[in-house]
């Protein structure tokens with residue numbers, strides 16, 4: 001059995017350090033037992049799959065680069081696949097990491113999504129499709145995700161308030177781009193702004209006190 005000299009306790013579990021003080025344990029050589037489920041092996045398998053997938057994506061991209069170089073004039077379409085793979089790799093590393101809270105995941109995944117769409121637009125000839133419909137649809141998608149999250153996580157709805165604000169700010173920027181004449185169709189930017197504004201203001205009005213406290217806490221005011 002394992003023994004922690006510092007805490008003066010005996011630990012039957014298979015472990016090298018004390019669960020209380022993390023001191024290295026002394027052992028008397030007797031058999032140890034697992035008294036709790038082994039979650040580590042599950043995490044290890046997941047990490048292994050992520051690493052394997054990332055490795056194959058990188059190899060695949062290298063193959064694409066070489067193929068692209070020899071089939072067309074220089075390199076063009078493999079940049080698009082490369083960007084897609086980068087986004088997938090980010091998702092695998094960030095969102096499959098259990099330590100990150102799901103709100104952080106939504107937040108960073110949206111942020112990376114915006115960068116991804118803009119870069120993809122540039123790579124496909126900078127025609128501005130990401131600003132015209134890519135980002136407005138993205139904002140609507142984010143609104144839908146937030147709505148679903150708040151329904152499932154009703155007691156803690158205020159924790160999504162900051163991401164809602166983020167969606168609202170992006171939709172305001174898209175609307176500004178329309179008024180500045182960068183994009184020509186009003187329907188999508190207005191829809192994105194309308195939906196984001198309704199969700200945010202509805203939450204703010206219904207749970208005024210909670211929402212106010214949450215924003216105060218977040219912005220230190």
Ligand SMILES: [Zn+2]
Pocket residue numbers: 004005006007008018019020021022023
């Ligand atoms: Zn101890």
